[in-house]
Amino acid sequence: MPHGHSHNHGQDCGHEATDVDHALEMGIEYSLFKKIDMDNLECLNEELEGSGKKVFKAYENRLNHADFVQSDADEELLFNIPFTGNIKLKGIIIVGANDNTHPNKVRLFKNRPKMTFDDARAKADQEFELTRDPRGEIEYSPKVVTFSSVHHLSLHFPSNFGDDATRIYYIGLRGEFSESHYHGVTICTYEARPNVSDHKNEAFDGVNRTIQ
Numbered sequence: 029m030p031h032g033h034s035h036n037h038g039q040d041c042g043h044e045a046t047d048v049d050h051a052l053e054m055g056i057e058y059s060l061f062k063k064i065d066m067d068n069l070e071c072l073n074e075e076l077e078g079s080g081k082k083v084f085k086a087y088e089n090r091l092n093h094a095d096f097v098q099s100d101a102d103e104e105l106l107f108n109i110p111f112t113g114n115i116k117l118k119g120i121i122i123v124g125a126n127d128n129t130h131p132n133k134v135r136l137f138k139n140r141p142k143m144t145f146d147d148a149r150a151k152a153d154q155e156f157e158l159t160r161d162p163r164g165e166i167e168y169s170p171k172v173v174t175f176s177s178v179h180h181l182s183l184h185f186p187s188n189f190g191d192d193a194t195r196i197y198y199i200g201l202r203g204e205f206s207e208s209h210y211h212g213v214t215i216c217t218y219e220a221r222p223n224v225s226d227h228k229n230e231a232f233d234g235v236n237r238t239i240q
Contacts, residue, residue: 051088058087058121060201063111070108072145075100075193080107083199090123090164090198098129099185099194105131107183107199108143112208117175119167119202126162128191133157134168137182138175148184160189164198179208 061084071080075098082095099105124130135152137143153175156168175181181201188194 055087057119057202058200060111060115060117060203060205061085063113063115063205065110065112068110070106070142071097072106072108073099073101073104080105083196084109084201085198087121087164087200090121090200093197096195096197098196103186103188103192103194104145105185105194105196106143106145106148107181108141109181109183110141111179111181111205113179114206114208115175115178115181115201116172116204116206117170117178117181117201118172118204119169119200120156121161121164121167121198121200121202122158122196123161123164123198123200124194124196126160128189129193129195130160130162131158131185131188131194131196133186135184135186136170136175137184138178139180140182141180143182143184145184148182148186152184164200167202175203 064084066081066084069081069084074080079095079097083097085092085095097105120134122131122134133155135148135155137148137150138153140147154170158168159166183199185194185196
């Protein structure tokens with residue numbers, strides 16, 4: 029019996045270690061919330077002002093139900109999410125309750141700041157039918173070609189599974205981040221003394237980024 033217990037205990041430890049490693053890895057990958065310009069993030073139709081910002085949090089806090097956003101007048105929610113640089117969006121996780129308040133669709137718009145619900149009637153760059161995911165175990169994968177250079181992301185949740193209000197506990201964003209470079213004075217100085225080889229490299233880099 030002692031041997032059996034020891035063997036099982038060893039298996040459990042291995043399993044726990046794997047879970048911890050996975051959680052750490054996911055926490056690192058789902059860290060784009062740190063690159064959101066929170067001061068300018070907007071959530072339209074939120075019941076409590078400022079609550080929409082609180083669903084963008086660390087992966088390990090995704091099951092913390094103390095912070096959430098709930099829609100007000102109807103079931104729609106619209107997030108306008110500006111970033112402090114450019115991102116390549118690779119994954120989204122959306123956590124709601126295991127009931128009818130969970131959104132059943134999300135529509136993604138790239139680089140359209142200050143969207144309104146009227147603007148959201150336009151064709152989305154991509155949309156996903158959502159499954160109830162109270163534990164944050166389902167990842168949706170945007171088209172990398174479409175979402176490879178994003179400085180502003182809008183997420184429109186038009187409906188839920190049948191409730192009057194939509195409630196969201198967590199929105200996780202996975203991808204790559206790169207700094208934006210806006211150096212007006214530098215560009216002027218650079219253009220005043222053009223270097224042909226530099227411009228060739230610049231053109232090549234631009235094509236490279238587009239292909240990615």
